[in-house]
Amino acid sequence: MTAPAKAEVKTVKLTIEGREVEVPAGMSILEAAKTVGVLIPHYCYHPGLPVAGVCRMCLVEVEKAPKLAPACATSVADGQVVHVHSEKSVDARQGVLEMLLINHPLDCPICDQAGECELQDYTYQEGRAEGRYREPKRFNPVEDFGGDVVYVPNRCILCTRCVRFMDSVAQDPVLNVSERGDRALIGKFEGEDLTHPWAGNVIDLCPVGALLSKDSLNKVRAWEVDRSASVCPNCTQGCNMIIETRDNQVVRLRPRPNDDVNKFFMCDYGRLNYRWMNRRDRADVPLVRRGAALETADWEIATRAAADLLAGKRAFVLASPMLSNEALYLLSRLVRKTGGEGAFRVDRGEEAPLPGVENLALRRERAANVRGAQLFGFQESERPLDRLTMGDVLVVADEELAGVDATAVSRAGAIIVIGTTLPTWAERSVAVVLPIANFTEQEGTFTNVNGRVQRFMQARAATALARPSFWVIGDLLAAMGEGTGYFTAASAFAALAEAHKDFAGLSYETLGVRGRIVAGAERAPAVGASA
Numbered sequence: 001m002t003a004p005a006k007a008e009v010k011t012v013k014l015t016i017e018g019r020e021v022e023v024p025a026g027m028s029i030l031e032a033a034k035t036v037g038v039l040i041p042h043y044c045y046h047p048g049l050p051v052a053g054v055c056r057m058c059l060v061e062v063e064k065a066p067k068l069a070p071a072c073a074t075s076v077a078d079g080q081v082v083h084v085h086s087e088k089s090v091d092a093r094q095g096v097l098e099m100l101l102i103n104h105p106l107d108c109p110i111c112d113q114a115g116e117c118e119l120q121d122y123t124y125q126e127g128r129a130e131g132r133y134r135e136p137k138r139f140n141p142v143e144d145f146g147g148d149v150v151y152v153p154n155r156c157i158l159c160t161r162c163v164r165f166m167d168s169v170a171q172d173p174v175l176n177v178s179e180r181g182d183r184a185l186i187g188k189f190e191g192e193d194l195t196h197p198w199a200g201n202v203i204d205l206c207p208v209g210a211l212l213s214k215d216s217l218n219k220v221r222a223w224e225v226d227r228s229a230s231v232c233p234n235c236t237q238g239c240n241m242i243i244e245t246r247d248n249q250v251v252r253l254r255p256r257p258n259d260d261v262n263k264f265f266m267c268d269y270g271r272l273n274y275r276w277m278n279r280r281d282r283a284d285v286p287l288v289r290r291g292a293a294l295e296t297a298d299w300e301i302a303t304r305a306a307a308d309l310l311a312g313k314r315a316f317v318l319a320s321p322m323l324s325n326e327a328l329y330l331l332s333r334l335v336r337k338t339g340g341e342g343a344f345r346v347d348r349g350e351e352a353p354l355p356g357v358e359n360l361a362l363r364r365e366r367a368a369n370v371r372g373a374q375l376f377g378f379q380e381s382e383r384p385l386d387r388l389t390m391g392d393v394l395v396v397a398d399e400e401l402a403g404v405d406a407t408a409v410s411r412a413g414a415i416i417v418i419g420t421t422l423p424t425w426a427e428r429s430v431a432v433v434l435p436i437a438n439f440t441e442q443e444g445t446f447t448n449v450n451g452r453v454q455r456f457m458q459a460r461a462a463t464a465l466a467r468p469s470f471w472v473i474g475d476l477l478a479a480m481g482e483g484t485g486y487f488t489a490a491s492a493f494a495a496l497a498e499a500h501k502d503f504a505g506l507s508y509e510t511l512g513v514r515g516r517i518v519a520g521a522e523r524a525p526a527v528g529a530s531a
C-alpha cells in the first residue's frame, strides 16, 4: 500500500517591506510579516483569539488598494506589495495612538505594566511627541473583577482581547463592553466574576496595564526580574511557562507559548502556586547520624555513608512524582542494583479544562512527572510503604511522608533522605540526609500526561550546599560501584536515553524548549482520564 499523498498547501507570494515572502493562502498580512521578521504594531490581534479588527493599530499600505488595510484582518494575495513603515502607514498609526492616549492617564511611573506595555512601546516607537488634547480626561474607578484580577478602566484601550478570551476560549462569557463612544469600558455581567479557573490569562492578554494580577500588584518592576524558560510542575499537563525571579526568589509565573501543550495559556492554580518554590525550611547541608544526633558532614562522607548502608541491602525507594526524569531514572537504577522496589503517591484535585483548547486542562494529578515515575517503574499507591519489608533501606526521595503510617516506616532497617526538605520525623530516625536542589534550582526534564518530555531550566541559585538531584544520585551510584556520576543534566539525560527504549534518540538538543513525545506514547489520555 502506498502512503497517502501529503495534502498540498496552496501558497501565495508577496512582498513585505521589500522582502519576498511565500506563505500559505489565507494567512493574514500581520502573520506573514512575522515570518520575515517584520512586526506590524497591533493591539486587538492575538494569535490565540478570534480576529476582531477593532483597534486599527495594524494599518499598513498595500499598493493598488484604495485605502490602508488592517493587517490582522486582511489576507495575503499573490503579488501584493505591503509597506509597513511608509509615511502613510506610520501617519495613520500615529493618529490611532493619539486617539488612544486622549483618555489614557500619564500613569507609567506607577503602572505595573510599565516596561512590558505595548502602548508604551508603540508610542515610543512611532507616536507623537506631544498630545493635542486639552480637555479633562475621563475617569472611572478601579474595580475588583474577582479571582486574581483587578481592572483599571482609565488605562483600558478597548481592544476586547479579555472579552474574546472569556467568550471563545474560556467559554464563560462574563465580560462585555459597557457604554459607548469615549465612555466605553469593560464591564462584568450582573452577578458574574472572573472566577473561571483559567481567567487569569486575561492579565497576560491585556496589552496595557488595565488588567492586573492582585497577587503581584506593586511587587516588582518588569526590568527587575530575571526570566527562565520552565515547565509548570503543578499538574501533569506540563504547561510551558516562564519563571520570573528577583533577588533569587520566585515572584511570578507566566505562560510560555507551546502549540502542542498549552497554546498561550496557563491556569490560575498553576500560576499562583509558586510560594513553595521559595520555601526556607530546606535541607541544605549533608547530614550523617552519630549517636542520637544528625551531624553535618561533607558530601563525600555523607555519600559514602549512604552507600555503606545500602551495601547488601534491598532499597525501597519512595520517590516524589515532582522529581525530574533524570532523578527518577537514576533512582530506578538504584532499585535495580539492590533488587529493591520503587513506589510513589500523588495528590489529586478537581480537573478544570479550558474548553476552547483541545486537550488542555488543569489535571487531577497535581504533580509534574507522574508519567515519568510510571515509565521508570515506580508503582503508584495510596499506601506507598505497604511493600516495604523488614530490614529494607528506605530511601525517601523528596517525599515528606505526611500521613504515612509510622509502623510501616519502623520496618525499615535504615532511612536515607534525598530531599529538598527535612521533615521533623527525619531528625529522629534518619541515618543520612543528602540535600538536593528543588526544580527551580536545577535543570532537568519532566514527562507530561501526553508522554511529552520537556526541559526546564535553572531559574535561581541552589540553597547552601544542596546539589542537583541527578548529581547526588549519580554520585551515590558511583560510590556503590556503578558508573562515575554526572556533572550535567544533559549527560544524565543522555544516559537515560541510551538505557530506556521509550526515550531512544532524544537529547537536550532535540528536545529544545518545546519538547518531544516519547516513543510509543499513545495519544494523550483525554481530558477526564487519569495520567
Ligand code: SF4
Binding pocket: 155, 156, 157, 158, 159, 160, 161, 162, 163, 186, 205, 206, 207, 208, 210, 211
Ligand atoms: S482591559 Fe485590557 S484586554 Fe480588556 S479591552 Fe481593555 S485593554 Fe483590552
Ligand code: SF4
Binding pocket: 232, 233, 234, 235, 236, 237, 238, 239, 262, 265, 266, 267, 268, 269, 270, 271, 361, 362, 363
Ligand atoms: S494546567 Fe497544570 S501544568 Fe498547566 S498551568 Fe495549570 S497546573 Fe500548571
Ligand code: FES
Binding pocket: 041, 042, 043, 044, 045, 052, 053, 054, 055, 056, 057, 058, 059, 070, 071, 072, 073
Ligand atoms: S490589530 Fe488589527 S485592527 Fe487591531
